[in-house]
Amino acid sequence: MKTLDEIDRKLIALLQDNARLSTVALAKAVALSRSTVQERLQRLEASGTIAQYTVRLGSGGDPLRAWLLLRYAEGFSCDDVVPLLAPLPQVRLAHSVVGDTDLMVLVETRSPGELADLRERVMGLKGVDDVTTVPVLRTVLDRL
Incomplete structure (x- = not known):
């Protein structure tokens, strides 16, 4: 061969x-x-290198949702970070909050791998000091 x-x-x-x-x-x-x-x-x-062509089933269209809880780096604010998040198509919602978290960002991805890649991308944005990822298991109430 x-x-x-x-x-x-x-x-x-x-x-x-x-x-x-x-x-x-x-x-x-x-x-x-x-x-x-x-x-x-x-x-x-x-040669048997390609044994078959097959179908891999997707998730059925249900997105994987997660909250990214961001903390800003020293000297940065919402006005610095949100414009960097806005172009990312996975970002659906952002809330400025008070406490240990500065910004709560709801994201939707197609897979855990895409979520991991997105998290790393957000972590690399100028002005972001830390990101905590909280995957959504299911939505039990949505009045929006």
């Missing part, structure tokens, strides 16, 4: 993300002709 090269690995990664990608789309992604990609896929299938 031929050793996998970087293009083979990229094709496999693309198919793992979306097994329905067309050969044309795969060819564009790796900058090769459609026929060359098709030959590579046939080789990967024949």
Whole structure:
């Protein structure tokens, strides 16, 4: 069996993300002709490297919600941090509060991994000193 090269690995990664990608789309992604990609896929299938194409079920559309409880760094305020949060599409709501937490931010993501990535991104924003993540298990009352 031929050793996998970087293009083979990229094709496999693309198919793992979306097994329905067309050969044309795969060819564009790796900058090769459609026929060359098709030959590579046939080789990967024949060698058993690609065993099957499958469907991975999603969460059914229910978002993962969580509260991010932010504390500002010394000398920063709501006016500094909120404009940095506003462009993030996962941010749904923000409340300025008093106490150990300075800002409560409701976020919606598609997965725990996306939530972890978002949390790290928010933690890296200028003016944010600390982030506590509180996942929402279920909403028991919503009058908004």
